[in-house]
Amino acid sequence: MAFDAHVLEIMISTPGDTADEVATVKDALHGWNADRAPGAQTILLPRFWKTDSVPGLSPSGGQSVINSQLVDNADIVIALFDRRLGQETDTAVSGTAEEIARAADAGKPVHVYFSDEPIDRSKFDADEYARLEKFRAELQAKGLLGVYSSLTDLAYKVRSAVESDLGGLGLGAPSVVRKGEHALPRVRVEKEKEQYSDSKGRVKTRTKSFLVLENKSQSLTAEGLTMKLGDELRSTLIRDSDDPIDLPPFAELRWPLVLHMGMPDQVIVELKWTENGTAESLKQPVTL
Template sequence: MPYDAIALEIFIASPSDVLSERAAVREAIAGWNAVYSRSEGVVLMPVGWETHSSPELSGRPQQMVNDRLLSHADILVGIFWSRVGTPTGEAVSGTIEEIERHMEVGKPVMLYFSNAPIPQDMIDDEQRKKLNEFRKWAQDKGLYQTYEAPEELRSKLRDHLPTAMRENNYVSGMLNSKGTAPAETQHNAWPLSQSARTTSFVGADGQRLLKAAAVGNGSVMVRRYLGGTLISAGRQDFTKDDSDSRTVAQMTAAVRELADHGLIEDRNGKGQLFQVTHQGYQVADELPDDFAGPA
């Protein structure tokens, strides 16, 4: 019978030499859904370039993947065997750029490296060097597991997914807020608690940004393009490509207001990626649940 569930997207990141493993990841996700989705009220949705992209000549290919697929994903599963992939102009490879972007906003990454022998005709010294460097980087961060064959990868991922769903802060935070929906009515400004170290007021736009970030992934992003400015918090978009200049100015001021109050902090020093502070979470806890989204 039908049941309500929240959908979490799992982005499958890899070079082109692990097609069997990509299929194994999808099988592991399907296995998790079959066992847990009804009882947990969660459905995991596999996302990848082979099923969710189309040919288009409108910009840097990797940027389109980042914007249209990766930015909406909740978990990233990365797979490597004999190569890292093709440089993007901004990273060693598209796969590594995806991993770096995903980690920048505090979302979970699960990495798997194949130990299977590499056929002589597939060995590329430059690719192998870059792969070893990236593997060392991942090892230092305690980020990865190894496997010998796609079947082992499928089995390991099936075992690891319940742990990730239960213990990862980002994922558990998403699940704890699964009953939250964007509000449809405008509210007046909500006074901040004394426990949040401020007696001033943050406007309704700032409150909505903060609440959406706090119940989402803890981040506020400001992305500026030739076509406009995109501002998002958690999983909510507060401006879009067709937003008018007044709306963009209004939401930009809200981001600045939150930063000035110490409720979010600039993580890269460029005014592009902000993270909710401890004080910000305290304030967000004082706000109504229906503030988690645009008015």
């Protein structure tokens, strides 16, 4: 029988040595859906970069693509570590570390688990493990971390964590979901590094920021779309007009953004548009 439901995107964030853990978390979330979805009127949708991201290019690199496609759209983030921390990015000690920080800064529930299983010494990298332990100590100072002693233990703890999150998200009763596709306007801040020569001919690097507005829908235009930016962001955006616009599927608009010291780490952008004659709105947290 069909039922109305909230659909929550659960991002699995992890380095490349946790294939079994990723499969376990996905199975745990699907198991929760089978047991609880109709009664809770909620469906948990696992999202993992290897299976759910779309190939794309960004001047800021591949991690920026993952951030915009998965991290920024996630409702809950589950981060997993076994014996590796992962590859560094431009702004963090690893891609997973950057995803954790970005989600936490956006106010999303983030649950981080470290493996307590016996070490396979044939695959052990002492230097990489030292990096992981240093990151773990730094993260420990910011909150409560979890450990798992087996895949069964991990599955139980993930289900318990998500169950706990549902009460705090304040979902309420789901609205009736219209059949078919919806317009999906979203906002993000994108940063690009460029080199330049100063007055003495020395090569230096600076960061340019852009506010990006895109429609992730495959088929519906966001008609009469407006952005309410708030005082903190409005004065820093170089934009010719605030008039409503029609944003077609997969379309993207970019405006230069001048960020400065003293600005908040996060702002709320309110989007309003029309689709199929129905007024829609969204208040989206945006990390600067």
